[in-house]
Amino acid sequence: MSLTLEDPRIIEFDVRTDEMLVNMGPQHPSTHGVLRLLLKTDGEIIHEVTPHIGYLHRCAEKIGENLATPQWIPYTDRMDYLAAMNMNLGFALTVEKLIGMEVPEKAMTLRVIISELNRIASHLVGMGAYGLDLGTFSPFLYAFREREIILDLFEEVCGARLTYSYITVGGATHDLPGEITIPPGLAQLTGRDPNMRLQWVDAVRMFLDWMTPRIKEYHTLLTRNAIFIKRTADLGILTREMAISYGCTGPVLRGSGVDHDLRRDGEPIYTRMYEGYNYKIPVAPFTDPEYGKLPKEVVLGDNWCRFFVRMMEVVQSISLVRQAMDKYPTSKGEYRVPYKMSTKLPSDEVYLETECPRGQMGFYVVGDGDAEPFRARAKSSCFCNLSITGPLCKGVLIADIPAIVGSLDIVMGEIDR
């Protein structure tokens, strides 16, 4: 006699496990700040991930409606605090586009030096923190050793180490410094006298010369490390169509094989800053022989590709800083155009995106004839990049969540604004 499902003698036809809700964050170290992920799991397998954000929400956009534009620059620092110079630049350019201001060549060269240096610092944190997410501690220490010197150099430039407010509407607040005492970290690493005096640009050159050969070490430690490849390759695969639909930008987009970088493809007010420079835009699947042979496990759009784009951008940024510093002494004009706090904004509205280390940061400013914007909007790149976690984390193991979220390289200050 055969049994049917309705037979009362059958208690359980199939063994099922219960779905469990696991709360990850907002204090979990691998969530890079105050991100809370609500996981619906079946054993170790993830069924659904719901990100909850807003723990750092300050409503910066409302504050922006009540401040003159240069006064809002310090608030942009506190969005992406790991790349504050790039955030300053994005907002300053948006206001310049609105009022139709042209900055001199010297200011543009200065901005390239500063923003590319900050890109290096930001990607170093991205690399170190990603190592931490995956359980290796050493790359983090090396990354912070290098970043420390960049912060020391920025301190000489503007007095601040994290929230600079240096690049402002019309150029920058100060010119680059002249003679400085060598940053202590740099003196130690290169074996110089700690009281040595030298030009700021020479200190930057000395640092870049020292750092360039170290990049090979990072690759040995992480990129080509067998465990690292096992944890990142063929995981969290983001297709090209999905990346575009979910508004992913920056290294996340380029890691999925879309050749798009605003430094080359953006609006003229931004791209003219980068005219005349020789640099490459690293895009997956890295066919250029310069990138070497990829590990065979790597699939287009996986965690490894996103990470590798960042690593390669560091090399390009070093080259950009070098070229800009060669150009700086002969650049024409001043380092800024004076801009009065009380300057009235025209009754118009502009939107401008710039290529920040984490993606395309957009600012939308509406003027109505007052010095304060009528509407100041900040479109966050991490906000869009984070929105992909839900679809990306379906069906993976809990232990892989930090690997996927970490590869997006998010900063919560920017997401929550």
Place this chain on the structure above:
Amino acid sequence: MRIEDVHQRLLDRFGAQAIRELKTGVKDPWIEVAADRIADVARFIHDEPDIKLDGLNDLCGSDWLDTDPKKKNPCEPHVEVVYHLYSYTHKYFCKLKVKTPRWTDGQAGQLPQVPSVAGVWGIADWHEREAFDLVGIDFTNHPNLRRILCPEDWEGHPLRKDYEFPLEYHGVRGK
């Protein structure tokens, strides 16, 4: 493809009732679309091979409670939804706008309704949740219209121009 060509294509397809105006002479020209047709227009410009605006850079709302006659731009009070689009295929920018009254039927508290475009661009889901949260726009047919940045039980929409900060929130004094 320029925004004028997109405007002409949209006019041919949807008519002057749906495609209100092409605003030029400003830094970023825009096309104004009737609120009830925005979902169809979005689907059209996303799918049409020669327009192909496949990237939604930004979606945001802004509140225009601007009745001060001294201002240079006097306007009727209204709420706007602004769509900043980019075509990765043809490499050009485009901007759409939707204008609605600040409240449905003029009753304060009745959020204005705009059809959701979350089915067209994946990122519109979160951007619309943010616009709902901060500006107070009810996106109809949205899969999951909840607050995203403010707490679930927050009252009011902070980016409204007449928003008043709450006196008290769970025992924490405001103002």
